Amino acid sequence: MSDYQPLTRKQQEIYQFLVEHYQHRNTPPTLDEICSALGLKSRGSLHKHIQHLVDAKLVEPSNRKQRGIRLTTTKNTPIIKDSTNNAIPYLGKIAAGQPLEAVANYSKITIPTQLKTENECYVLQVTGDSMIDLGIFNNDWVIIEKRNYAKNGDIIVALVNNNEVTLKIIEQTPSKTILKPANKEMQPMHFDPDNVQIQGILVGQMRSYIH
Amino acid sequence: MSDYQPLTRKQQEIYQFLVEHYQHRNTPPTLDEICSALGLKSRGSLHKHIQHLVDAKLVEPSNRKQRGIRLTTTKNTPIIKDSTNNAIPYLGKIAAGQPLEAVANYSKITIPTQLKTENECYVLQVTGDSMIDLGIFNNDWVIIEKRNYAKNGDIIVALVNNNEVTLKIIEQTPSKTILKPANKEMQPMHFDPDNVQIQGILVGQMRSYIH
């Protein structure tokens, strides 16, 4: 697939820095910022290291964009466990017709530890009434644990037909994937398993009554 | 559909300013006000940044309207800085048959700023199904703003007959206080106003799906 060049020490150090930076800030660093953080004096040399990370598919190629040093998503991005910090990304509205990966810049929301798991979580806002029978209303927030599998009966966030994100109850058989709304007036929808990509499962829900 | 250009540093700074301004003032700022707040000297350059925010659908297009720089979403404005101290007391379970004042020592729960008001708030856990038609289930948490008055239709926490705490919809007339559950199978209850003491009104709700 790809010629895996193992990372050198320095490259690891830089990658580590990027991961940590990514956890705390929502803008990527500049080369100069990385330099001063790591005690380097030359952007040029740093850039060569970054280039290796790009080749290793750990960093997105940032074509001259300023602050374009961003980690590649979806992969095995190591998560630094920081139990004191329970601010997690708010990625916008569900059913917005966009794959979640597309969300470029986000803000963070602090949530109670009771509403999240140990794993990577994010927040979405619900649009629509498809889950009202389970007490999830329009404009509620939901906390989602990021993962790509679920068991039957779980409430999941799924990317359907590669163009729509939706919150439903999942029922999987080898030949079919059924997404069931929790709303008496709506019908379950049947899909080819290939057309449903699980993006996370529901772990929490919140609602504001402030007007 | 939409080519998400990530925000540049300056654009983020401006957006952040708008969010904070929005939370404290009730009129949008003028370009000049933003300029002097951020130390800029040219409306023109600022305007270009604002234009990017409009393209990113973060700011409404303000067609020459004065003070027309308003954020796109009203309720769901992402909070960028959420580092304030929002740990509030957890006072135990509702309907526990004890006036809340009696709770001596309590733990604190961190909640998102979106779920609380500026005033004193606390958290209770719901016992029972009296509010399920409004999506408040058994074992949900509710965030309550502490106060002793409410208007008709508010969802409130009340101490009834000096021995029971309950979460209901309130309806007040000079001669009667009616507490209505949100559950088709339960009946409203009528009280002498003297026997119902309002302890707070509902401002937020949370639910955990982790088991």
Added chain:
DNA sequence: AAACCTTGTTCTCTATTTGTTCTTGTTATA
């Protein structure tokens, strides 16, 4: 209604920041 001020918009020009590509030299390691 007219005169006036405020404020959003558009434009041009310039400055600064920052990613990229070099060349050169040093240090570590097999």
Added chain:
DNA sequence: TATAACAAGAACAAATAGAGAACAAGGTTT
């Protein structure tokens, strides 16, 4: 010794940011 890893810095180009002038539409005062 040979090779890879690393560092520094110069030079360049694109992206980003800023200043200021001129204009037009909105509001306000007279």
